[in-house]
Each structure stands twice: as structure tokens, then as C-alpha cells.
Amino acid sequence: MFGKEVSYLSDTTQSPEAEDAPLLDSPPVPDRGATLRFVTLSVPLTGFAEFDLHATGMAQLYLYTAQRQVGETRFDAFLDTVEKESNPWVDPLALTSTDREIARAVTYLWYTGAWPRLAVAAHADLRREVPNAEFVVAPSAYTEGLVWRTFNGHPMGAKPPGYGTWAIEPASTPSFSAIASECAPGEEPMGQQDEEAGAVDPAPHLLPGPRVSRDIPPSAVPTAHAANAGGSNE
């Protein structure tokens, strides 16, 4: 929808209250320059190249969503921090705890099309009046989620790959260095070791645990306990 409102894409310094605003209740949609900067700074957060991020068609809507959730000024400050800290990647621990949570929320948005539920401490620190609840930004945002591409999949309920494709072995997922060079051609990957896919199980705290009930949104699912929690069942 935002993409079709061409008038928003032009640079504008008008405040939304201005009399000649394009539509009465129209939101102050981010301009092109701000959107380009947002996409550039989303590369170290997501591990996807600018080309892929633009191709979702969601950049402007995501920036707008983040500004609304975090506050426009606060989000600008966050982007300044990301710019300063990317080298070319961002170490989450180099960020303040609230900035770290914003970085995660923006990445979650790119990966799933939904704004997540934040850590309570971060939401409180932002002093926002918007509820701290997960929501899908738009139906098309769900289908443009990047998470499906991490494992060479497709969004469930869209972009079907064709009859019988589920029977074939999927292509292998890319290594760290392949991803890194895709995002930042020419840069040397720093400090990361390539792991043989499947050789090591990830630490349980990086995996989701059971949903206690179906009404728990994905961003609030607790992490897994030690592998083979069956042991603790006995």
C-alpha cells in the first residue's frame, strides 16, 4: 500500500499536520533517503544484502513501523549507533541493552514480517504508550519474511515451489563465509569459524522450547532446555 503512494517517496519536510499533506490521516511516511539508510544499516543486523532487503518491497513500511514502535528520535539515535558499531558486523554486546533489544526487534521484523514482544525492561526504558505485543505488520510482510530463505524454504501458504518438490533433498544452507561475502563483498570475515552444518547441535538457549499454550506469540516462546530434555521428564 505504501509503495503505491508515490507522493510519499519524494523528499518532503512537511509535517503531517501541514495543510497540503497528501491525505488527511496519512502517517508521516519515511522519505527515500531515510529508507536507503535504514536498508544499509539493516545488512549487518540481518546478514542479507541490500539487494535482498530492497527486493522484499517492505523497507519503507518496516522503517515506519520501527519508528512508531520505538519513537522516531529514539530510532534515529539507534541507527546512528548501529552505523558507528558496524565493523562490518555488529557485536550485540557492544550495544546498550535497550539498543540490543531494538536491533533484535528490527531483525525479527525483517525475518518474520512481525514486530515482536520486547523484553519488558527494554519496552519500559523506551517509555512508549504502544502495547508490548507481537503483531504482523501486513499480510505481504509475512510472505516476505527472510527466515524462510535461511533454509531454502518458502513462506507457508505462499510462493509454492510446485508439485512433488517436497520429495527432493533440499540444497544445502550457506556457510558463514558465503553469507558474509554475499553481504559485504571484499570484506574479510572476522573472528568467525565456519562450522560444518549439522556437525554440532546449537546451544539450547538459541533454540525455541515448547509453547506452553498456542496463544503465546513466537517472540515470547521460552528457549529450549538442555538437549534431550527427555532426561528431565523421568
Add this chain to the structure above:
Amino acid sequence: MTLTTTGAEAARGHYDAVIVGAGWAGSLIAKNLDARGWRVLVLEAGEGETQTWSGYLDSLETFHSAVAKVPNSAYRHNRAAPSPDVLDLSPKQLSAQDEREYIANGYFVQNGPLPYGSDYIRALGGAGMHWLGAVPRMHAEDFATHENFGYGRDWPIDASVLEPYYAEAEHQLGVSGDAAEQRDLGVVTDRDYVYPMHQIPPSHIDNHCREKVDGATITDPMGAERTLHVTGLPQARNSTPNPNHHHNTTHGYQPKGAVGLPNYGERCVGNASCVPICPVQAKSSPQRLQDDFSDRVTLATRSVATRVLRGHDDRVRAVEYRSYGDPASPVSEPHTVRTDIVVLAGHAIENARLLLFSELANSSGHVGRNLMDHPTTLAWALADSQVGPFRGPGHTSGWEEFRFGRERASRAPFRIEISNWGWQWSTGAPMSNVAAALGLGGDADGSVRDSGHLGPELRRLLGDSISRQLQLQIAIEQWADPQNRVTIDPSRYRDAMGNPRPIITYDLDDHVRDGVFAAYHVSERIFGELGATSYTHHAPINGAPRIGHFRRGDTDLTYSGAGHGAGTHIMGTDPGDSVVDSFQRTHDHPNLYAVGCGSMPSVGTSNPTLTMAALALRSAERIHRDLVELSQPAVVRPRPAEDAKEMV
């Protein structure tokens, strides 16, 4: 072409039969009576917007934008005809022993020791819109568990009676399957039988499991020893037509695709969202049958049956219903329509609710009793290599060996579904994978987490940990226990329109719990054979037990609802302890039928839709005979004297 009308218009017509509910059972009976020339009114409580292509796309967008992509997430909330939702159940922090571990909000009132975890949808097509499309037949031994194994109730008919109706149902629903495999299982006995379409290709996950586990022997804790073989699942989903299929005098099969968009959806393209909605309608739904209705069938949506009215004798004479204009508000007006035969074809729980409120068919006291489901326990693991989850239909194969055999006497049998959709049901993957890998959402105390990844390492980790996800969904048979029941209390619990809400009392007895226990252990052994790392976790987390949690000895276990509600107007030969006869006609009222899974005396370990459809087709024949009898002209005999003269 489906012609729908308003409730007010519908009340002005005359009908040979009135059918309440436009799901699978109601639509099959309506189509069948239509073909025999009878005039039928179908009353659908919910909305019918999915019968147009634009309305269907709106449902698809509703699903895309839902945070929790549960079975009802594609269908809008309806205040006039509310539906139960799996989102209605919340866990409760345990404070005292013996306290209920759940809170039930929403349409159902629940007061049982354990939650009834299943939903259904009141909309055109009913639960036949959000179902998976799994259509295994029941096995001969499933029809007589009491005689064979000493538990549950036996059917008044056996598998051989249903076999021709199973075949007809498979034709009408449009089933893809491998008959040879089903013959090996013993559920298809006709040597020459061929499904309408070839088997849906088994997934790469199925093949992974076949390579690693086929031929392995697994023993459950009760001593049942089984050698496992991956077996394909018959599905009501379009694949390649099988030219060797025969139906009556014709051969071959023409798949029926999308309603409202011709020549579309005639083969599954792998959207991987059968539940809650197939974007191309390659998954069969009752709308396909409705599309074939002639103008003898009147289909009225937004028409909520409130009561069936009794005549002066045992017969029922009319259906009372209320029509509404806006699902956002319960404002409605009443209508009454007279008819010769009434067929209740709502969900099992809705049929029971209607019979109870109408005070009909309950001389046995069994209306609402014997509520069943397939309690389903989940098991999940990471495979030792990538397996390609989140592709294709929800599940295409399973392990069937623990469904049968004498060990059923000591624990409920179970069917092991191999999921194609990773950890979605158990953990909310792949979205929850993103949150966990990022370290999003904070600790239990609300503070921002330290650990977590961003950038290329995040992407690599997700690719690795999602592509290896395996999940087993193990459906356990639940027998007909009169203690599990639906009641109403109109003085206390009504919905916004004023209809009584179902009150559910539900529990799992020891036989079923032992089945869950055995299923859990079998899943762990299968993961061992697969070389996979199990992450199955049934114990409470941070003091909160998962919905469906119970303990068996020292073992924590959990189950989910399968959406297979059954048994509320149970079938039997004795009017003293059953509600309907084998034709699903109520014992108490010769022209009142209650059809659907509610009639089933046992559910075996098969998804029940196909059996329900077979029963509905058998009932349709009986209803046709009833109507013929009712419309026989009186026999006018000439005087005997003249008779004699003519004989000369």
C-alpha cells in the same frame, strides 16, 4: 454453482429435508438427496464468503496476517455464531495440588480435570475448511474394541458394511492414495480397489525416516514389539489422476479444483499451509460438493439453528433458527421452517448442544456423553543432517504399527504421524527460532538477554537449526467414556445471540494416559534410531505447565487436541444406552437424524472425516427411503366384486 440465500427467504420455501450444518456430512447428504430429486434446505450458522474467489483470498490474507497461525486463523471471528479456538486455553501457574492447570476462555465453558484442546469452525464448509485432508480408513478391529480387547464400545455394524461407502466417500472427496499399502495394513480389503488419484509423493523427511528406521524393531514400555515401516497416508488432496480408478460405470477421475476460479488447484503445488487454508484449493473441501448443488438445494448462510421442534407424536415437525446480517453483532431475527425430515449435521458438540436445548432424543441420557478426541502428543528433535522441513502437505507418511494388536488391551493404541512442518506445532517454529537465536524477548525476569546472534551468524544458525527439524505427532485413541461430556446451562451460560454455550467436562483415563506414555517412549526410541537429538519437553517451564500436562508416575506428559471431536450422540442398537441407530437416525424420533463424528462409538486411530463421510452416505440412502415412504400415494383398491369380474 452454489446459490446461497438469506434466512428470511429460506423460511418461505417448502423442503423435504432440512439439514443443519454445511460441513462434510451435511453437504454430502444434501448433494445425495438433491441427486435423487428431493428439495433440501441447508442451514449454515456461519459466514459463506469463502465460496467466492475474492472472499477466499480475503481468508488467505487473514491467515497471513495472524500472529498465531492456528487452525481458525484464516476465518474471521463471528459474534453471532462463535467458534471455539485453540487460543482460548491459557496455562495457570500451579499453586495448589489437584488444581486445574488451565484457564478456558472463549466459547466453551470447561470444568473437567483436563482441557478439551480441540477447536472447530462455524462457517460454510465447517472444519472441512481448515482440516489437513488426512483420510485413512478405520481397521476392522477398531469397530469392536470391547469384544476384541475389553475396552470401549462396539459398533452395531462392521467394517465390511462400511467398505462400499468408504470407496464412494473417497470418490466424492477426491482422495490420492496407494491402495496396495492400505491393503497391507488391512484397512482396504477389496483386491481391485484403486484410489481416484495416485499417492501424494512422500516427503524427503519420509524418505529420511525410511532409510534410517525401516526394519528397526521398537518395543514400547508395555512390551509391544513392532518392526517399523514408513507407510504413506491417503489424502483428500489433488495429485495425478489414476486412470485405473473405477466409479460405477465410468473409469478415470477428473480432479475438481478451486470453487470460483475454474481450472485452478487441480494439483497440490506445495503451499505447505493445508491447515488452516490451501491457497489453491487443491485440498478438498465441502465447497466442492456445494458447487454441484442444483436449485433443489437452498443453502442459507448466517442462519443459526436454535431448536428442533417436536410434533404431537414422536416426530419432529420444524426447525427454528435465527438469521443475522452482520457477524460483528448478534442482532438476529427468528424463523421457523417446517419439513418432513430433520438432519443435524453440525459438529459433534453443536449437535449435542442443539439436541439438549431442544430436549429431544435423550431418553437414554446419552446425548452429550462419550465425548472423544485424539489426544495428540508431540515429539521433536534435530536430525543429524538437513531434512527439508516446512515443505509439502502437513504430513504424508507415518508409522502405523502401534495402531493394532492385542496390546490395545493394556494401553490405548496410537498412530505416529511424521510431520513435514518441523517444530511448528510444538514450538512455534520457524518464527520462534528467530526470536531464540536473536536472544529476543528477555529473561524470565524481563531483563534484556546478553547472548544471541545478529547478521551472518544469525542467518547461518537459523539455516542449520531449522533445516534439521523433525517432529512426530502421535494421535492416541480415546474410547467412549460417558464421563466425558457436553452439557448446557442456559440460565448461566449463553452466547451473544442467546444460544446456550457448550459446557465441557473432559479427562483422559488411565488406558489413554498409558497410550500417551507408551507413545512418548516410542518416539524417543525412534529418534535414537534416526541418530537425532530429542528436544521433546513435557515438564512445566518456569512453574507453568503446558496445556494438556499430566503426570504418569514420575513422568511428565502433555497432549494437544487433534480437532477430532466425536461421540456425543453415540450409535448403538439399544435405545437404552445409545442415541442413534446405525443409520444415524435417533431412536426416539423416526424423522430426526443426527449425523457426523458424534455418532461414532469408537474412533480408532484414524482421522475421522472419512468414516464420517461414509456414514453420511449410508444415512443419505436411508433418508431417501424414508422420504419415498412418506410420499407414497395411498393405495386405492377397487371393490373386490369388480376385481373378480375383471379376472374372468
